[in-house]
Amino acid sequence: MRILSFNIQNLRLRRAHGKARLDGARDRDEADEAPALDPADRRLAAALLAGADAGLMLLQEVFDEDTLSWFNDQLLPAAGLAPYPHAHCLPGNDGRGLDLAVLSRGPVRLTSHAHVTPAELGLVSDAPALPLFRRDCLMGEAGPLTVFTCHFKAPYPDPAQAWPVRRLEAEATRALIARRFPDPSQALWLVAGDLNEPFEPSGPSAIEPLLPPFSADLMERLPEPDRWTYFDVHSESYSQPDALLASPALAARWPDACPRVLRAGLGYEATRHRGEHLPGVGRHRPHASDHAALLLDLPGI
Template sequence: MPEIRLATFNCENLMMRCDFARSGLANARSRLTDVDSATVAEQVDAVFDVLSEDDRTLTAQALAATHAEVCALQEVENLVTLTAFDNRYVSRWAGRPFGERVLHEGNDSRGIDVGLLSALPVVFQRSHARATFGSLGIAPVRGATVNDYVFRRDCLEVDVQKEGRRLTLFICHFKSMHGGRRRTAAVRHAEAVAVREIIRRRFDRPQEAEWVILGDFNDYWEVDGRSTRPHGLEPLIADGFAVDLASRAISDPYDRWTHHYSGDDTYGALDHIFLSPRLAALNPSAEVEIVRAGAPYRAERYDGIRFPGVGWIEPKASDHCPMVTTLKFEGRVAAP
C-alpha cells in the first residue's frame, strides 16, 4: 500500500514582480503570463523581484521542513511565481525542487490563488473556480445570484500518482473573516456545501472512496477546546462526511493551532486536512505535525526553536504554519 507525505501551507502573499528594466525583455509583460509554460522563469535569471527576500527564504525553509512529497499551497500569485519559488527557494532548502506545479487562476481580487507543488506525477487536474451556485444546485448566499461563482478563490481538484495508484486531493482557500467571523460564515458554509457536492459528483459512493480536502478554511469550530459554533464548516464534518485529522491526531486542544491573530491573541486552527471516512479508517494512527519554526516571535505560545532571521512580527515564513501528515492509501489503479 503506497504512502504519501502530504502538507498544506498558506504562504501569505507569495507574489513576485517582473523587473522589466533589468530583464532586457521588450515583450516581457506579454510573455510572463499565467498560461505560459513558466520556462521564462528559468530563461531569465534576473527577471523576478520577490516582495520580501527574507520572508520568501523563510517560507521555503518552512515548506522544506515538512519533508512533504506533495504540498497544497494558498495565496500564490500565478504559475510563473510558483515555478520561480520552487526552483529558486525551495530547491535550496529541500535539495531539489518539487518539479510538478499546478495552478489555475481563481476569483480573488488580489490575484492570490491555490496551487500545488508535487514530487509525484500529477495525472489529473481540474479547477472549479467558475462553478456557480446554479451549476452546483446550491442556494445563493445573501446578495448573490445563481449565476455568481461559489468560491472566493477556487477548489482545485488534483489526482497524484504513486506506485501505480491515484489519490484525489481537493485544495481550498475559503472566504476570509474580513468583515467579521459570524457575518462571513454563510459564505464559507456555501463553499463547504460546494466542495461536498463536487466530491459527490466525482465519486458514486464518497464514503467508500479515498480523497483528501485540505487548505486554509478561514474558520474553526473550537479554540483551545472551547466551542465557537456556529461556524462555516458544518457541511464537511457535521454528519461524518469527512474526518478532521488534526482533531483526531492531536489530543491537546492547545496544540492544534496553525495561525495566530495578534488582534485578540487568538490561536486558531484555520488550516485543515479532512480525510474521507475510508481514508481515515485506513490511517487510524496517522499523526499530524505543525511546523511553527517560521512563526514570528509574537506568537508566544510556541517556545520552540525558530529559523534564523525570524523577527517579532517580520520577517516570518507566513502568518500560517504548514501542516503535514503521512497517509497510506489503496487508491485507484492508474490508467495505462
Template sequence: MPELRLATFNCENLMMRCDFRRAGIKRARERLTEVDDALVAAQVDSVFNVLSEDDRTLTAEALSVTQAEVCALQEVENLVTLTAFDTRYLARWSGAEYEDRILLEGNDTRGIDVGLLSRLPVIHYRSHARETYGRLGLSPPNGQSVNDYAFRRDCLEADILKDGRVLTLFVCHFKSMYGGRHKTRAIRQAEAQAVRLIIERRFPDPAAAEWVILGDFNDYFERDGQALHDHGLGPLVDDGFAVDLVTHAVADPYDRWTHHYNGDDTYGALDHIFLSPALAQRNARPHVRIVRAGTPFRARRYEGARFPGVGWSEPKASDHCPLAATLQFEGRPLAP
C-alpha cells in the first residue's frame, strides 16, 4: 500500500514584485505566470533580488524539515516565484529540486495564489478559480451575486501518482478574517460548501473514496485550546463529510496550533488537512508534525529550539507553521 508524506504551508507573501518595464525581459509579466523555468526566475531575481534572503531561507528550512514528497503552498505570487524559491532556497535544504511545480492564477486581488511542489508525478490538475456561485448552485452570501467567484483564491485539484495508485488533493486558501471573523464567516462557509460540491461532483460516493483537502482555511475549531462552534468550516466537518486530521491525531488541544496572532496573543489552527472518511479510517494513528522552529520568539508558547537567525518578530519562516502528515492510501489504479 502506498505511503505519502504530505505538507501544507502558508509561506506568507512569497512574492516577486518587479518593475517589468526595467527588467529587459520580453513578455516578462506573462512569462512569470506561465513558465516553469529556473533560468527565467534567476534572470528576474538577478535584476531585482526580489526574494528576502533571511525570511526565505527560514521558510525553506521550515518546509524542508517536513521531508514532504508533496507540498501544498499558499500565498505564492506566481510560477516563477515558486520556481525561484524551490531552486534557490528550498533545494539547498531538501537536497534536490522538486520535479513538478504547479501554480495557476487565482482570484486574489493581491496576486497571491495556491501552488504545489511534488516529487511524485502530478498526472492531472485543474483550477476551480472561475467557479461561480451560480454554476455551483450555491446561494451567494450577502453582498455577493450568483455571478461572483465562489473562491477568494482558488481550489486547486491535483491527482498524485505513487506506486501505480492515485490520490486526489484539493488545495485551498479561504477568505481571511480581515474585517472581523464573524463578519467574514459566511464567505468561508460558502467556500467550504463549494469545495464539498466539487468533491461530490468528482466522486459518486465521497465517503468511500480517498481524497484530501488541505491548506489555509483562515478559521479554527479551537482558540488557545478552547473549543469553538462558530467557525465557517461546517460544510466540511459537521456531518462527517471529512475528518480534520490534527483533531483526529493530536490529543492535546493546546498542541494543535499552527498560527500565532500577535495582536491579541492568541493561538489557533488555521491550517488544516481534511481526510475523506475512508482515508481517515485507513489512517487511525497517522504521524503528524507541526514545524514551529521558524516561528518568531514572540510566539512564546513554543519553547523548543528555533532555527538560527529567527528574531523576536522578524526574520521568521512565516506567520504560519508547516503542517505535515504521513498517510497510507489505497487510492485508485491509474486508468489505462
C-alpha cells in the first residue's frame, strides 16, 4: 500500500451564480489576489497527488465532503488520476471547516473522534466534558492497517497557550490507540498528519506522549536536513509539522520503509528545496500548498 499524508491548505468549494469553484491554497490575508491564482493552486495540488498515485490519501484542511467530491471527480481526472471510489470528509470541530478527509482505492472503515471528551478517556483537563480535538482524530481501518489522521492545534498566535491544547490532543490520540489495541506495540498502526509541533520546540515537546518509545518516528529515517515539510513565509523559517509515527510492530515489519517528502508543489520562495518544481509553480503562489506531502510505501498490504 502506498500512503500519502498532505495538508492541502484550505480546500473549500464555493458555488455562486450556477458555477462551482475552489478557493486556492491560501490564507485569509491573501484573498485580494485569489481570483487569478486559485484555479492554478488547485490544479497544482491535483498534479502533485496524481504524481504520487497513492492508494490511500489522508488529507488535512478540507472544508466538507462536497468539496472533496468535487476535487475528486473534477480535478484529479483532469490531472490524469482516476477518481477514488471511496472519498470521505467527516465533520470535525473546526468552525472554519478545516476537516480531515480520506481518499482510498479500497474499502476503509472510518471512525470519527471529534466528539470525544477528556472525561471519556480519563484525561485531566479544565474542560473535561467538552470535545478535546481541535478538528478530529479520524481512525481509518484499511485491511490489516489502522491509520489515525490528525491535525493538532497550531502554535499560533500564542505558543504558550497552544502547547497544552496540543499536548492533550497527543495524550488523547495515544489513549485512543491504547483503547483500540490490547498491546499497541504489536499492532499495525500509523499516526499521520499535521501535528503542528515546532521543528525545535523551546522546551518539552507537546506531542511527547506519541513519540518513541511508544512509536517509531519514520521521519527519523531521513537525514535531518531532509525532514522539513513547511516553509513559513512570514518568519522565513523551515519546520516539520507533518509526521508519520508508526507502531513498533509496523516499523519492524517494514525496516526499509522510508518516507518521501514531496516538495515539487511548494513555491520557489522555499529555496532550501533545490529539486524539481511542478510546471506553473510561482515564487509564493501559485503553489499546491504551503506544506509538502509525505509518501510512504508499505509493500504487501
